[in-house]
Amino acid sequence: MKDARTAAAQALMRMEGAGAYSNLVIDALSAKNGLSPRDGAFAAALFYGTLERMLTIDHILARYSAKPLSALTPAVRASLRMGVCQLLYMDGVDDYAAVSESVNLVKSLGCARASGFVNGVLRAFLRDGKAVPPAGSSRAGQLAVDYSCPAWLVEEWLASYGEEAALRMLAGSLGKAPVYLRANTLRITPEALCERLAAEGAEAVPAAPPDGCVAVRGRLAVETLSAFAEGLFHVQDRASQLCAEALGALPGERVLDACAAPGGKTFTIAERMENRGEVVARDLHQKRADLVAKGARRLGVSIVTASAGDAGVYDPALGEFDRVLCDVPCSGFGVIRRKPEIKYKPPESIQNLPEIQYKILQTSSQYLRSGGRLVYSTCTLLPAENERVVERFLAENGGFGLISQETHTGEREDTDGFFTACLERR
Numbered sequence: 001m002k003d004a005r006t007a008a009a010q011a012l013m014r015m016e017g018a019g020a021y022s023n024l025v026i027d028a029l030s031a032k033n034g035l036s037p038r039d040g041a042f043a044a045a046l047f048y049g050t051l052e053r054m055l056t057i058d059h060i061l062a063r064y065s066a067k068p069l070s071a072l073t074p075a076v077r078a079s080l081r082m083g084v085c086q087l088l089y090m091d092g093v094d095d096y097a098a099v100s101e102s103v104n105l106v107k108s109l110g111c112a113r114a115s116g117f118v119n120g121v122l123r124a125f126l127r128d129g130k131a132v133p134p135a136g137s138s139r140a141g142q143l144a145v146d147y148s149c150p151a152w153l154v155e156e157w158l159a160s161y162g163e164e165a166a167l168r169m170l171a172g173s174l175g176k177a178p179v180y181l182r183a184n185t186l187r188i189t190p191e192a193l194c195e196r197l198a199a200e201g202a203e204a205v206p207a208a209p210p211d212g213c214v215a216v217r218g219r220l221a222v223e224t225l226s227a228f229a230e231g232l233f234h235v236q237d238r239a240s241q242l243c244a245e246a247l248g249a250l251p252g253e254r255v256l257d258a259c260a261a262p263g264g265k266t267f268t269i270a271e272r273m274e275n276r277g278e279v280v281a282r283d284l285h286q287k288r289a290d291l292v293a294k295g296a297r298r299l300g301v302s303i304v305t306a307s308a309g310d311a312g313v314y315d316p317a318l319g320e321f322d323r324v325l326c327d328v329p330c331s332g333f334g335v336i337r338r339k340p341e342i343k344y345k346p347p348e349s350i351q352n353l354p355e356i357q358y359k360i361l362q363t364s365s366q367y368l369r370s371g372g373r374l375v376y377s378t379c380t381l382l383p384a385e386n387e388r389v390v391e392r393f394l395a396e397n398g399g400f401g402l403i404s405q406e407t408h409t410g411e412r413e414d415t416d417g418f419f420t421a422c423l424e425r426r
């Protein structure tokens with residue numbers, strides 16, 4: 001597993017740069033190092049485990065390392081972090097191997113002089129029974145260490161959602177995310193899809209609501225199956241399927257999906273419409289709009305037209321719509337377990353989002369016919385990007401009413417965190 005550890009360490013070091021995406025980084029490094037599927041799986045588990053638990057791990061290292069973590073070279077930092085991750089969170093790696101492999105790793109990364117230091121820090125932690133040091137007196141600070149979540153976000157969740165929901169959200173931000181599919185109901189029923197998947201070695205069960213939702217068991221890469229190539233499903237979390245359902249689009253209607261890429265909700269909406277009517281799918285960049293067009297082709301959905309367009313700028317050429325979906329860009333704190341790097345972005349970097357979201361909602365609402373439905377949604381759990389945007393919209397735009405709004409914090413099913421508001425133009 002030497003190469004697997006090297007690939008995981010390189011990936012962690014790359015994540016220290018701004019704007020890196022965990023899935024792209026680890027896939028590229030596994031391929032570059034020519035890892036076997038088994039080693040690739042180990043590298044991914046080690047990389048994601050370390051990234052996910054980084055705040056807890058750094059809290060431990062701050063106690064055991066004589067030097068501040070920021071003063072270490074990236075290779076030493078990565079070796080130590082991965083060492084603690086293996087000691088605490090990876091049952092398949094015994095303690096002796098976790099320490100000795102971390103020492104070998106730091107040598108192979110060109111920092112042989114730090115091998116004694118890495119050995120000493122990990123052994124001291126081991127000698128103390130691998131106990132995580134307490135965080136101090138504040139409740140939020142302790143939860144931040146327990147769940148490896150920035151203290152500011154813990155405080156925000158406690159204040160906005162209350163203790164019970166906040167604890168559920170923190171627990172839901174860790175661990176392997178479930179895989180849900182949406183059966184392409186134009187081509188196959190959910191039951192028949194499950195049979196077809198079983199024939200390809202994937203265990204899956206129908207998981208309504210909503211109709212068409214299928215839960216996959218196990219860790220198969222579903223996008224490699226021939227059922228995927230044949231357009232029998234797309235991968236989509238249950239919360240996103242419920243969001244598309246909330247739009248309530250009917251066959252023959254005209255629907256605008258203002259922020260559509262990569263297209264999951266566009267496809268679910270078009271399938272619900274039985275491929276009759278029109279779905280205008282827009283996204284800011286042409287490359288992203290192309291993803292929607294490609295997915296629609298694979299699924300045999302012909303009512304979707306995908307093009308580039310800024311949803312914050314009114315375009316009279318688009319005409320009038322029966323329904324409009326604004327699935328806006330957001331901070332993504334509902335999908336932390338899928339992309340752990342999300343939680344480490346500085347709070348300043350998300351401050352301008354409510355203004356962008358409001359502009360998209362306000363502009364898109366102008367396309368709606370009287371009596372039409374508008375859905376505003378995000379995959380984040382922050383009132384500033386959810387309820388506050390909707391409240392402002394209702395206060396500043398007469399003629400719209402709120403039908404319902406819902407925050408998914410994982411209480412009913414194991415879904416991503418999600419917010420959906422349904423509005424109507426009177």
Ligand SMILES: C[S@@+](CC[C@H](N)C(=O)[O-])C[C@H]1O[C@@H](n2cnc3c(N)ncnc32)[C@H](O)[C@@H]1O
Nearest residue numbers: 259260261262263264265283284310311327329
């Ligand atoms: C949450 S994602 C949409 C996910 C999509 N609805 C789905 O279900 O697959 C938000 C999208 O908004 C796009 N976006 C960001 N700013 C935009 C803008 N001003 N106008 C249109 N799209 C924008 C992003 O490129 C991104 O693809």
